[in-house]
Amino acid sequence: MKINDKAITAEQQKHAERYDKMSYSRCGKSGVLLPQISLGLWHNFGGNDDLKKSEDILKTAFDNGIVHFDLANNYGPPYGSAERNFGEIFKKQFVKHRDELFIASKAGYDMWPGPYGNWGSRKYLISSLDQSLERMGLDYVDLFYHHRPDPNTPLEETMMALSHIVNQGKALYVGISNYDAETTAQASQILRELKVPFIIHQARYSIFDRWVENGLTDVLTKENKGLIAFSPLAQGMLTDKYLKGIPTDSRAARDLTYLQKETVLKAQQRIVRLADLSKARGQSLAQMAISWLLAKEVVTSVLVGASSSEQLLDSVQAIHNCDFTAEELDIIKNI
Numbered sequence: 001m002k003i004n005d006k007a008i009t010a011e012q013q014k015h016a017e018r019y020d021k022m023s024y025s026r027c028g029k030s031g032v033l034l035p036q037i038s039l040g041l042w043h044n045f046g047g048n049d050d051l052k053k054s055e056d057i058l059k060t061a062f063d064n065g066i067v068h069f070d071l072a073n074n075y076g077p078p079y080g081s082a083e084r085n086f087g088e089i090f091k092k093q094f095v096k097h098r099d100e101l102f103i104a105s106k107a108g109y110d111m112w113p114g115p116y117g118n119w120g121s122r123k124y125l126i127s128s129l130d131q132s133l134e135r136m137g138l139d140y141v142d143l144f145y146h147h148r149p150d151p152n153t154p155l156e157e158t159m160m161a162l163s164h165i166v167n168q169g170k171a172l173y174v175g176i177s178n179y180d181a182e183t184t185a186q187a188s189q190i191l192r193e194l195k196v197p198f199i200i201h202q203a204r205y206s207i208f209d210r211w212v213e214n215g216l217t218d219v220l221t222k223e224n225k226g227l228i229a230f231s232p233l234a235q236g237m238l239t240d241k242y243l244k245g246i247p248t249d250s251r252a253a254r255d256l257t258y259l260q261k262e263t264v265l266k267a268q269q270r271i272v273r274l275a276d277l278s279k280a281r282g283q284s285l286a287q288m289a290i291s292w293l294l295a296k297e298v299v300t301s302v303l304v305g306a307s308s309s310e311q312l313l314d315s316v317q318a319i320h321n322c323d324f325t326a327e328e329l330d331i332i333k334n335i
């Protein structure tokens with residue numbers, strides 16, 4: 001983007017240039033374009049994290065055209081703190097850019113005690129989004145997800161709640177996450193009948209975890225829905241950081257239940273082989289893992305996490321090298 005105005009300020013120029021640094025893909029057949037790389041706030045934005053660092057990561061994201069930020073009611077820890085911190089940073093940095101941002105939140109996992117703070121009831125979803133909006137200081141989110149399927153609540157009730165939320169003007173679009181292929185098709189049918197703008201499925205997808213390929217990607221293609229891939233780096237395993245063991249500043253070393261040291265050590269030989277391949281392609285392993293996803297037609301955006309701006313700057317370069325030879329794809333498939 002060029003601005004032919006001699007009086008343009010450095011700030012305006014920087015602002016215009018950020019959109020040249022990113023590519024945007026259509027989300028299914030909707031009107032929405034999403035950056036090929038989006039930023040998730042599951043880790044590194046909570047009450048125990050350094051707020052200044054979180055702010056730096058968000059600013060780096062925006063300066064590189066990453067305009068989609070993904071949150072959930074329970075991101076932290078403690079629950080709610082990522083939304084609260086995001087709200088503070090938003091107030092300071094992004095208020096004037098609100099219409100340039102695509103902000104998502106979710107509900108579906110454990111959030112508050114008692115029978116109404118979990119799963120997929122109308123009661124839970126509607127009050128949870130109200131709480132999320134208050135924490136973030138927003139009037140609406142661009143996208144609201146049901147975070148996981150609820151086997152004990154009728155799907156109609158959950159989908160009706162999403163419909164209600166859109167009709168209230170509290171979310172512009174809706175999505176679902178972690179739904180299997182069959183339930184996704186059913187949800188899509190209900191939301192179509194209700195004329196709800198259901199645009200996207202958020203699913204775990206990486207070189208190490210390809211469950212979506214067993215039916216879900218077919219459903220999403222058929223239903224013209226977007227797919228945003230979460231944990232694309234398998235929580236950091238698909239990067240160069242674990243090549244020689246487990247560094248102390250890594251997610252695995254923090255002993256979170258989500259990424260165990262044993263899981264990393266078990267995968268290490270495969271990680272080393274993939275790192276060799278990425279090197280031959282002239283990429284970091286993180287970049288190759290993201291490029292591999294971006295090369296797939298069904299993937300709208302790759303939803304990365306980052307514990308530093310440097311990591312995000314590394315990951316963002318993935319968009320420039322998404323061509324793979326058949327031989328490279330074969331190695332990855334059989335890794």
Ligand SMILES: NC(=O)c1ccc[n+]([C@@H]2O[C@H](COP(=O)([O-])OP(=O)(O)OC[C@H]3O[C@@H](n4cnc5c(N)ncnc54)[C@H](OP(=O)(O)O)[C@@H]3O)[C@@H](O)[C@H]2O)c1
Nearest residue numbers: 040041042230231232233234235236239250251286304305
């Ligand atoms: N819908 C759901 O159920 C669900 C579930 C999980 C996540 N999500 C969403 O997906 C987002 C991403 O998930 P994730 O954090 O697991 O994703 P990820 O991208 O697979 O892992 C991110 C971690 O990898 C490491 N890393 C990132 N970039 C790197 C680089 N270039 N070089 C070296 N290391 C790098 C960092 O870990 P270190 O801390 O070790 O540096 C970072 O925190 C979440 O924030 C959330 O928004 C959704």
